[in-house]
Amino acid sequence: MPELPEVETVRRGLEKEVVGLPIRGIEATYPRMVLTGFEQLQKTLQGQTITGISRRGKYLIFEIGEHWRLISHLRMEGKYRLAVLDEPLRKHDHLSIKFDDKQLIYSDVRKFGTWELILTDQLVSYFLQKKIGPEPTYEAFDEEIFREKLKKSTKKIKPYLLEQSLVTGLGNIYVDEALWYSKIHPETRANLLDDRSVHELHDAIIELLQKAVRLGGSSIRTYSALGTTGKMQDELQVYGKAETPCSRCGTKIQKIKVGGRGTHFCPTCQIKIG
Structure with missing residues (x-):
């Protein structure tokens, strides 16, 4: 399972590749992976722009405009990769975010990974409910x-x-x-x-x-x-x-x-x- 260093490394890579890009579409071969509902996700994010990518513990947070946050947990074997737009999805590819000239694909052999779309002002309460401890830094970890x-x-x-x-x-x-x-x-x-x-x-x-x-x-x-x-x-x-x-x-x-x-x-x- 990816732990904090691996998730942070993924975050930094994604930040360089997709921040600032408008979302042209989202496709799914396994829509159940979106816990808050794939159709809502698809409708809400169409035309929105990824403005940043942050992290809390092992969770990736895609910042979508001012009002939305897409929370991704890789679980056991989830991973992201970039591909050209017309590349067909492979056996274990389950979600794809389409941009103008490329796509971000999420693949997961075990299908344990999750996406959740929440409002920005729900972010604090979301992680409070998860009972997640402080980040492992000298400033936060007392x-x-x-x-x-x-x-x-x-x-x-x-x-x-x-x-x-x-x-x-x-x-x-x-x-x-x-x-x-x-x-x-x-x-x-x-x-x-x-x-x-x-x-x-x-x-x-x-x-x-x-x-x-x-x-x-x-x-x-x-x-x-x-x-x-x-x-x-x-x-x-x-x-x-x-x-x-x-x-x-x-x-x-x-x-x-x-x-x-x-x-x-x-x-x-x-x-x-x-």
């Missing part, structure tokens, strides 16, 4: 609030981070990586983490995701940003490294299930507490 939330929870730290309520943008890859950097076992209960561990985890999340953004994300399995591969996969320390030596201590990386998710960790560096 360490003290993070610490207090962890102290009140008996949840295992990995599933808790994946919920998006503590901080947004983390998925399976970067949670494993952040826990390795901060030497925290993925099954440790949140309220058992001491102040040092919380501080190191807080900073690891921010610095790891910022680095991943700089490197264009991790191109693993199906992810690419408008056909361009990222380089963060070359920097990963534990994710996908089962049975290879830990770069810090030499112990073989293990893979277990935590909260139903495949989880990579070093059994020497990351000792379970409690």
Whole structure:
């Protein structure tokens, strides 16, 4: 699943290619992907202009004129690509935005991705309902609030981070990586983490995701940003490294299930507490 760095990389690519372009039409082979109704979307956006593209967590936000926002979530395997106008849609292409001389195609093998069209003034309440945490920056992600939330929870730290309520943008890859950097076992209960561990985890999340953004994300399995591969996969320390030596201590990386998710960790560096 694309995580924050991958989604941000897609956002930057789309921003360069489609901002300022008037929408000449929208087609769908799987209209159910538009949760707010495809016909309404088609009617409302015809002739409108994409004025910007922003992001909140893993959500892409197409800014359509002054009044509308199209929210796109890539889920497991969603991706965008640009094509010439007359290129026919492929098997897993489900939505297409037509411009004057090109089209933006959304494809999704599993059909889990979604589009939602909302009014601009509904944007804040939309994300409040999603209970999404702060962006992973030093300005937005307050360490003290993070610490207090962890102290009140008996949840295992990995599933808790994946919920998006503590901080947004983390998925399976970067949670494993952040826990390795901060030497925290993925099954440790949140309220058992001491102040040092919380501080190191807080900073690891921010610095790891910022680095991943700089490197264009991790191109693993199906992810690419408008056909361009990222380089963060070359920097990963534990994710996908089962049975290879830990770069810090030499112990073989293990893979277990935590909260139903495949989880990579070093059994020497990351000792379970409690």
